[in-house]
Amino acid sequence: MFDVGSHRLDVMVYLLNEVDKVAAFFETLHCGYEVEDSVVISMKLVNGMHGVANFNWNIKSGSDEFEIYGTEGKILARPLDKGHLELHRGKQVEAFELPPPKITHWGLVENFIRAVNQNKPLICSGEEGMKTNLIMEAAYRSARTGAVETVDKV
Secondary structure, three states, X not given: OOOHHHHHHHHHHHHOOOEEEEEEXXXXXXXXXXXXXXXXXXXXXXXXXXXXXXEEOOOXXXXXXXXXXXXXXEEEEOXXXXXXXXXXXXXXXXXXXXXXXXXXXXXXXXXXXXXXXXXOOOXXXXXXXXXXXXHHHHHHHHHHXXXXXXXXXX
């Protein structure tokens, strides 16, 4: 989960809100790794919303999808890493193409250089990154204990 899962949780927190509680299942089912290859996390956000994250490294035809459902419609990013986004409002669908940068992390590198050279704020502070780590820590606790776990605050 610390691989791609951490980044997807970070996007969820950025777009929706911080996570309050988690219930998680972690398994090593097929790949023979010493770490989990199948993860499911159910989450309750601090604003009362619910979220589900499903990370699998044991599916040969896997995909990188991000979906948000609301009372008025949904946003689908399928696949997330290719920049295709659909906004559904009732029967209306708008499609957006947001091509990813050629160098994935270049924006973060530029921001870091600006922060150091010009005393500008970072796009993602250490506190923001810590929120994701605390979600993962609570999820690991939940997977071990079988209980719903509260996410510690930064």
